[in-house]
Each structure stands twice: as C-alpha cells, then as structure tokens.
Amino acid sequence: MIPDPNLASDIDAICRLTGEFTLRSGQVSSEYFDKYLFESQPALLVRVAEQMESLLPADTELLGGLELGGIPIATMVSARTGLPALFVRKKAKEYGTCKLAEGPDVAGRRVTLVEDVITTGGAVRDATRALREAGAVVEVVVCAIDRSPAGENPLADVGLEVRPVLTKADLDAARAR
Template identity: 60%
Template sequence: MIDLARRVYDACHLTGTFTLRSGQTSAEYFDKYLFEGQPALLRDVAEAMVTLLPEGDVLAGMELGGIPIATVMSQLTGLPAVFVRKQAKAYGTMKAAEGGPVRGLRVTVIEDVVTTGGALLASCALLRSEGAVVDTVVCSIDREQGGRENLAAEGLELRAALTRTDLEAHL
C-alpha cells in the first residue's frame, strides 16, 4: 500500500491555492483525474478499493470522478454499476442513477476523493429515495477533513483505500 500511496501522490498532488467543492481553500490538491487517466494506476487503485467492498448488489459511481473507478471495479468484480448524477436530470428518464435498477438492492457508493462528504450525502439521499439500501461509501482518497464523521452521522460508513496521512507518509 505504501508503493500505491507514493505513486498516487506523485501522479496527482498539486500545490498552490485551490477552492475545494466544500468551499474550503487548500494549499494542496489531489487531482484525481491525473491518476484516473493512467490505466495501470487506475486499475491498481480500483483493485485496492475492491478489497474494501462489503457484500452488495451494485456499485454506484459518483459523477464524475467516481464513474471511471466504479467501471473498473465492476470489471474486476462482475458487479453491475450505476452512475449517479448530482441531481436527477429534468428530461428523458429523469433518473438520478443511470444504468440499472437500485430499488431494494444493497448499493455501495464509489467516490474518488472525500473531503467533507457534502456531495456524497446528497447523492446517497437520492439513491435512498429511489429505494436503494445504502450504508457504505468506498473512496480512493479520504482527505481526513470531516467526511468520515459527516457520513457516519447519516448512517454511512466510509472506507478509504488511501488517506491523506498515507499519501504524505512517504515525504
């Protein structure tokens, strides 16, 4: 896992001034698209995340960064994947989750980077409103900035392949 943390850190750690989705400002940023665009590294991250999966029926990749990870995890496990929008679309099927049914199924949500978990909470609520049983989120990187606690308050367990501590341990 140390080698994977080093490779991910080297591929996607940026410094500067960044506004995060949560609205927080950070002097560093983990640009997950920089590892998601490298096939071998994406596969290695997905393999690490597969080991964290609970028993379940469906993987739900979060728009946008969780989708490539969930797709690779689906290939590795044979579990079907759905793709979760930030909000249900206002046209066509008007679904929040595209790709297959979720009603009555145990859905594990797949995310790239978790900071505070705000977007995850909204999407998990959407999945639950569509009848999915959602209790676990698996992510590639936990920035360790309150996401785990915020998710736990809504009955969601966060399992991370890598944490900010892991990524910085090799420095």
C-alpha cells in the first residue's frame, strides 16, 4: 500500500479538539482526537481503512471492531479485504444471545482487533481478555491513532502488538507543518 502523505494533516485538521477532556482512562487532557469526525466522513474513513490493510497480519481470520469507534473502521476494512467482521461490545448484552462479540464464532480463530484511538488501551485490554477466554487467538490490534507515549506499548502487559496507522507524533508533526 502506498503511504497517504496527507492523511495525518487531514485527520488532525478535522478531529483534533482543544479544551479540557476526561479520557476513558480517567486522565485529563488538553486535547482530544474526536474519531467520529473522521469516521463519519466516507472519503476520510476509506483512506484510514486503506492504510490499515497493510498493517493486518497475514493470518488474520476475523476483524474484531471494538464498540463503538472501532466498528465503522472494521466494517470498512472488512468490505475492502473480504475478511469477516466481528463486533465486540464493551460488555456482553444481557438479553437475547447474551454475546460479547457479535458475528462468527471466535473459538480457535485468529482475531485482529480494530480500534479507533488508543491511549492507555483499557478497552482493548478488556476485549482481548474476554475474546481469549472465548478461545480466540488475539495478538495484534490495529488502530487509526495511537496517542500513547512514543516508544511505549500500553498493551504489552497482555502480550498485544499495537500497529497504528498514525501516532500522536505523526499528528503533531502534521500540525507543525
């Protein structure tokens, strides 16, 4: 896949917000990357999905989109690659099938997680543990934006490799241009 040289500046321009924001982790940040602002733009979403394709492990059997922001990206990547998508809830629903993951059975299958933004990886960590308990092989998460500190893997504690399309450093560099 040919790198998209303008993707970082286009994503930064549309989704970086400034102010005071409490993140899922409880951390307070002066900036926030509102992924729904790029995910709701079809032309931008497809560009992220194109870049994400090359990050997928070759042995991926299922794409596990995390609720809510990972689902549109996983759906787009699924449509482009033909890999089945799995929709992973934050917690199992309490009615009907009571499933945590909607879609094909995960037992014994290699699931690559798809997330929008990772800071500390809390939602990804929870999904990884739950999917592994269900018998899935989960080793990699691909994300649109990794805003964790440079050189750190926030998911090393669960043995998960993070493969980002963009890092916070990429977005900061695009902003500085």
